[in-house]
Each structure stands twice: as structure tokens, then as C-alpha cells.
Amino acid sequence: MGRKIALVVNPTSGRGLGARLAPIVRSRLEAVGLTVAEHTTSCAEDVGRISAEVIAEGADAVALIGGDGTIHLGAQVLAKSGMPFGVIPAGTGNDFARGIGVPLKDPDAAVDLIVAGRTRSVDLAVAKDEFITTVVAGGFDSLVNKRANAMTWPKGNARYTVATLAELRTFKPLSYVVTVDGQVIETDAMLVAVGTGPTYGGGLQICAGAEIDDGLLDITIIKPVSRLTLLQMFPKLSKGTHVGHPMVHTLRGRSVRLESEGVTAYADGEILGPLPVDITIAQGALTVFA
Numbered sequence: 001m002g003r004k005i006a007l008v009v010n011p012t013s014g015r016g017l018g019a020r021l022a023p024i025v026r027s028r029l030e031a032v033g034l035t036v037a038e039h040t041t042s043c044a045e046d047v048g049r050i051s052a053e054v055i056a057e058g059a060d061a062v063a064l065i066g067g068d069g070t071i072h073l074g075a076q077v078l079a080k081s082g083m084p085f086g087v088i089p090a091g092t093g094n095d096f097a098r099g100i101g102v103p104l105k106d107p108d109a110a111v112d113l114i115v116a117g118r119t120r121s122v123d124l125a126v127a128k129d130e131f132i133t134t135v136v137a138g139g140f141d142s143l144v145n146k147r148a149n150a151m152t153w154p155k156g157n158a159r160y161t162v163a164t165l166a167e168l169r170t171f172k173p174l175s176y177v178v179t180v181d182g183q184v185i186e187t188d189a190m191l192v193a194v195g196t197g198p199t200y201g202g203g204l205q206i207c208a209g210a211e212i213d214d215g216l217l218d219i220t221i222i223k224p225v226s227r228l229t230l231l232q233m234f235p236k237l238s239k240g241t242h243v244g245h246p247m248v249h250t251l252r253g254r255s256v257r258l259e260s261e262g263v264t265a266y267a268d269g270e271i272l273g274p275l276p277v278d279i280t281i282a283q284g285a286l287t288v289f290a
């Protein structure tokens with residue numbers, strides 16, 4: 001085959017899983033005759049810088065080892081470049097990989113998708129001049145994210161459960177103005193989420209049913225509910241069955257404006273910035289092996 005693959009590794013993703021996966025991935029790629037140029041990032045800025053360099057140097061494809069944060073950084077450069085890229089999931093959340101159907105706990109199978117070479121174009125959201133690869137959201141979940149990101153224990157997704165329980169004690173619904181393709185919705189809500197793919201927070205199907213390549217943003221509004229109802233809804237988020245609840249409102253559109261005073265929006269698990277935020281769709285902006 002002789003394809004040249006640039007392997008971009010975030011060694012810190014998944015608390016070191018990225019570094020551990022790199023030699024495994026590299027040898028599997030080389031075993032099928034691919035030429036691998038391995039680049040290990042030493043800071044967040046390196047992900048974009050190295051991605052830009054390997055595009056300029058004429059790599060045939062990029063393989064990213066990392067989690068959603070790494071993919072977010074890489075997507076800023078890879079979007080609209082036409083450069084096909086593959087994901088080897090190494091984060092704690094891995095929601096982008098989940099959304100495009102890459103096996104999460106089987107790096108060999110993830111590598112095999114790159115080797116097979118079948119690509120598809122997937123949509124990205126655009127907000128505050130950034131490409132977003134999963135979900136933009138603000139409200140109750142912003143507080144949970146903030147708390148969970150500051151926690152060192154417990155590890156993995158359990159942090160989100162602990163943070164959710166802590167935030168539930170004091171949270172009050174917020175007032176939002178949500179404008180979807182010009183239609184203005186004024187509502188109180190627990191949170192509003194806007195995604196190209198279905199999940200955030202490591203598999204919570206907040207935008208259940210979102211299709212990654214339909215050219216549309218999926219919007220979920222969770223209207224004010226009691227603490228008990230929100231708690232009961234939480235396990236349903238993993239299956240996406242919250243969507244049938246009368247206080248869960250879903251819609252689709254190509255442009256969304258989210259407004260709510262004092263709310264910080266999160267995107268791809270990281271802080272995006274304070275609302276208001278305008279979100280549009282970049283249809284088919286990213287070419288992935290899947």
C-alpha cells in the first residue's frame with residue numbers, strides 16, 4: 001500500500017492511555033506496510049500545530065490517539081482540509097469516536113478501520129469561531145462539568161455522577177431564549193444541548209437520534225423538573241429514552257442561538273465561553289475513517 005500515516009499522540013489522554021497505546025497502534029499500522037511518522041504532543045497547542053505540519057508535508061492520512069479534547073484541537077485544523085483522519089480512542093469520554101462508530105475499547109479494531117481506508121464525511125458544529133465535534137450545552141450540565149473537571153477523585157465517569165449529585169442539591173432552572181432557524185423559544189430549562197452527534201459526558205445520549213451526517217443540529221431542551229425527576233432521568237440518558245419524557249423538548253435546525261444570563265457553555269467537554277452563543281452547522285466538514 002505504501003500510504004504515509006502521521007500518528008499524532010496525546011500521551012496524557014485517558015491518564016496515560018494515549019502513551020500506552022502508541023507503540024501498539026504503530027506496530028499494527030507498520031505490520032500492514034504503512035509508513036508511520038509518529039508525533040507525540042507535549043502541550044495542547046501541539047495537536048493543531050503538528051496536524052497542520054503533516055498536512056503541509058503531504059501525509060496521506062492522520063491517526064489521532066486521544067480523547068475528545070484532542071480531537072477538538074485536531075479538528076480545528078483538519079476540518080475542511082480534506083485530509084482523512086482516524087481516531088484511536090484513548091480518552092475518558094470518547095464521544096466523537098462513539099458517534100462515528102469507532103470501537104472504544106479495541107484499539108486494534110480502531111486501527112483496522114484506518115487500514116481498510118473507507119472514509120465518510122461528518123458534520124461539525126461551529127460556535128465562537130471554533131469547530132465543535134460533539135455537543136455544545138449550557139445549564140445544569142455546565143456546573144456538573146465544571147465541578148467534575150476540578151475533581152481528582154473518583155476516576156473516569158464516576159466523577160460526573162458525584163458532581164451531578166452535588167450540583168443537584170442547589171440547582172434552580174434558568175431562563176433561556178433559544179432561537180432555531182429564526183423561531184424564538186422563550187423557556188425555563190434545566191439545560192439546553194445542541195449536537196451534531198448524540199452523546200456527551202462519556203455516552204449520555206443527550207441528543208439521542210442525532211445523525212452525524214444529516215446537515216442538521218439536534219437540540220434538546222430539558223424543561224424544569226424536580227430534583228427527583230432529574231435523578232430518575234439520568235440513567236435514561238445512557239439509553240436515550242429520556243426523549244419521550246413530556247418535559248424533554250427536541251427539535252432540529254441549521255442554526256441555533258442560545259441565550260441565558262450567567263451561563264457558561266461547554267463544548268466537547270471543555271469550556272466554550274459565556275452565553276449567548278450562535279451555533280451553525282458545517283456539513284461534511286470532516287473526513288473520517290469509519
Ligand SMILES: Nc1ncnc2c1ncn2[C@@H]1O[C@H](COP(=O)(O)OP(=O)(O)OP(=O)(O)O)[C@@H](O)[C@H]1O
Pocket residue numbers: 009010011012013014015041042043044045046047066067068069070071090091092093094095269
Ligand atoms: N501533551 C499534551 N498534548 C495534548 N493535549 C494535552 C497535553 N497535555 C495536556 N493536554 C490537554 O489534555 C486535554 C485532554 O485530552 P483528551 O480530551 O484527549 O483526554 P481526556 O480528557 O482523557 O479524554 P475525554 O475528553 O475523551 O474525556 C486536551 O484538551 C489538552 O488541553
